[in-house]
Amino acid sequence: MSFPLLTVTAAVPAAGAILTAAVPAARRTAAKWLALLVSVATLVCAAFVFVRFEPGGDRYQLVESHAWIKDFGVRYELGVDGIGVALIALTALLIPFIILAGWHDADVPAASGGEAPAEKPGNRWRPTQGFFALILMVEAMVILSFEATDVFLFYILFEAMLIPMYFLIGGFGDRAHTGSDENAAAQRSYAAVKFLLYNLVGGLIMLAAVIGLYVVAGNFSLTEIAEARVNGQLEMATNTERLLFLGFFFAFAVKAPLWPLHTWLPNAMGEATAPVAVLITAVVDKVGTFAMLRFCLQLFPEASKWATPVIVALALVSIVYGALLAVGQRDIKRLVAYASISHFGFIIMGIFAMTSQGQSGATLYMVNHGISTAALMLVAGFLITRRGSRLIADYGGVQKVAPVLAGTFLIGGLATLSLPGLAPFVSEFLVLVGTFARYPVAGVIATTGIVLAALYTLVLYQRTMTGPVKEEVRTMPDLRARELAVVVPLIALLIFLGVFPKPLTDVVDPAVTHTLSDVRQQDPEPTVPIQNAEAAK
Numbered sequence: 001m002s003f004p005l006l007t008v009t010a011a012v013p014a015a016g017a018i019l020t021a022a023v024p025a026a027r028r029t030a031a032k033w034l035a036l037l038v039s040v041a042t043l044v045c046a047a048f049v050f051v052r053f054e055p056g057g058d059r060y061q062l063v064e065s066h067a068w069i070k071d072f073g074v075r076y077e078l079g080v081d082g083i084g085v086a087l088i089a090l091t092a093l094l095i096p097f098i099i100l101a102g103w104h105d106a107d108v109p110a111a112s113g114g115e116a117p118a119e120k121p122g123n124r125w126r127p128t129q130g131f132f133a134l135i136l137m138v139e140a141m142v143i144l145s146f147e148a149t150d151v152f153l154f155y156i157l158f159e160a161m162l163i164p165m166y167f168l169i170g171g172f173g174d175r176a177h178t179g180s181d182e183n184a185a186a187q188r189s190y191a192a193v194k195f196l197l198y199n200l201v202g203g204l205i206m207l208a209a210v211i212g213l214y215v216v217a218g219n220f221s222l223t224e225i226a227e228a229r230v231n232g233q234l235e236m237a238t239n240t241e242r243l244l245f246l247g248f249f250f251a252f253a254v255k256a257p258l259w260p261l262h263t264w265l266p267n268a269m270g271e272a273t274a275p276v277a278v279l280i281t282a283v284v285d286k287v288g289t290f291a292m293l294r295f296c297l298q299l300f301p302e303a304s305k306w307a308t309p310v311i312v313a314l315a316l317v318s319i320v321y322g323a324l325l326a327v328g329q330r331d332i333k334r335l336v337a338y339a340s341i342s343h344f345g346f347i348i349m350g351i352f353a354m355t356s357q358g359q360s361g362a363t364l365y366m367v368n369h370g371i372s373t374a375a376l377m378l379v380a381g382f383l384i385t386r387r388g389s390r391l392i393a394d395y396g397g398v399q400k401v402a403p404v405l406a407g408t409f410l411i412g413g414l415a416t417l418s419l420p421g422l423a424p425f426v427s428e429f430l431v432l433v434g435t436f437a438r439y440p441v442a443g444v445i446a447t448t449g450i451v452l453a454a455l456y457t458l459v460l461y462q463r464t465m466t467g468p469v470k471e472e473v474r475t476m477p478d479l480r481a482r483e484l485a486v487v488v489p490l491i492a493l494l495i496f497l498g499v500f501p502k503p504l505t506d507v508v509d510p511a512v513t514h515t516l517s518d519v520r521q522q523d524p525e526p527t528v529p530i531q532n533a534e535a536a537k
Helices: 005-021 028-052 082-101 128-147 151-160 162-171 181-217 222-231 238-255 264-271 274-284 286-299 301-327 332-352 356-387 403-416 423-438 440-446 448-465 481-499 502-518
Strands: 061-069 074-080
Touching: 005 028, 005 061, 005 074, 005 082, 005 128, 028 061, 028 082, 028 128, 074 082, 074 128, 074 151, 074 222, 082 128, 082 274, 082 286, 082 356, 082 481, 082 502, 128 151, 128 162, 128 274, 128 286, 151 162, 151 181, 151 222, 151 286, 162 181, 162 274, 181 222, 181 238, 181 264, 222 286, 222 502, 238 286, 238 301, 264 274, 264 332, 274 286, 274 332, 274 356, 286 301, 286 332, 286 356, 286 502, 301 332, 301 440, 301 448, 332 356, 332 403, 332 423, 332 440, 332 448, 356 403, 356 423, 356 481, 356 502, 403 423, 403 448, 403 481, 423 440, 423 481, 440 448
Parallel strands: none
Antiparallel strands: 061 074
């Protein structure tokens, strides 16, 4: 039996979560260091997965398959394609930075909105161990969901990750709030419950579709069902396929989030700490868009093509609507949340453009959006912690007192608006090219999202970082060593992938080719053929 590398990659953070939660209450610092070391070990495992994956090899590699619930045909079945490998690498890369950025987020008294005072007998401290254990548990579930090729196993992970996320949002909320502690707690509870209910409803609809798929196919194996569909050994009635597709897609659209199922995201990101907000939008939400590629297109190719015009229209609404609402935001974190809704619109549009450029760009967008959003949101979190406010109007002139913070904030913002030379530009360009090739009107409309992104990003920077120095920020310290250790590698990666995306495209492109063959789609022929020099003469 070959070494179960995929299982180990998910088992390391799962075991680390248990060990971190078991650290004695008085050893909070030890719990932090343990969680950080576990996240680094997970990154090493993910690096081995990336290195061992052969882009020109089988579609699913490092396969593991074991009987689980024999009576129902459920198997513990894992395997990765290029898209899964890229997202596993993204997840494992971001978690150490999330842990470092949230180093002190749970070190405040449970009923306090300010900095932690010296520890005294009787102080009720929020459980630091629980905070980091929950992050590691989410990492384990997300990585395993990118590896699962059994539909039932994926469904369990898809739903189970909601539980730790609920406690991270509701139990460890942002300290920068206005009003009383009771009001802040109520807002956190509202955001957590809304997140849970939206995703549970989507998951329940998906469960009905999973059961329906089993009735039709007789098993839960993605590879077996997809192969049977391609070979004509499994035929689905048109209406049955469409209903099953809608059941899966609805759950993924909630997670993604796609308009009009997006309203939980601004609340969740606004009330969560900045590291948890990054965990939501840069890691957990990618499961939704990934699943559209892996499950919707492979299992239901004809229904995917049938639904494409409507989905592309909804993606366009997400792009423009999210960007417009970002322009009008007064809260820094909610601005980033609405910007993410716009970016997810680009990702979904690229997936359902059904072109190689569009789907390659969408996969790269998942990775690059994760890195750029992490850079911007974590720097914003450092800024908010210093001032104690999320409101844009409470800032001004920060670049004069904290130039490194302002500079890194600017680079993160420029990446968000897809400036050439930074990683998101490559992915957004490919999405637009791929969309324009099949849906030129949609491609033109989507470009308005770029203009609006420049508007909300640069206005945010102008109002917070430039102008006269406000009295409340006059003594604001610049980024410290721990904070620089979080931000600098992310910015370096944005620049590296912006000028040299080949390491990712080499891994992703073969998987995209397989996906397009599943839906029997080819890239449209150019409307104006390129003539060679001899023909031109």
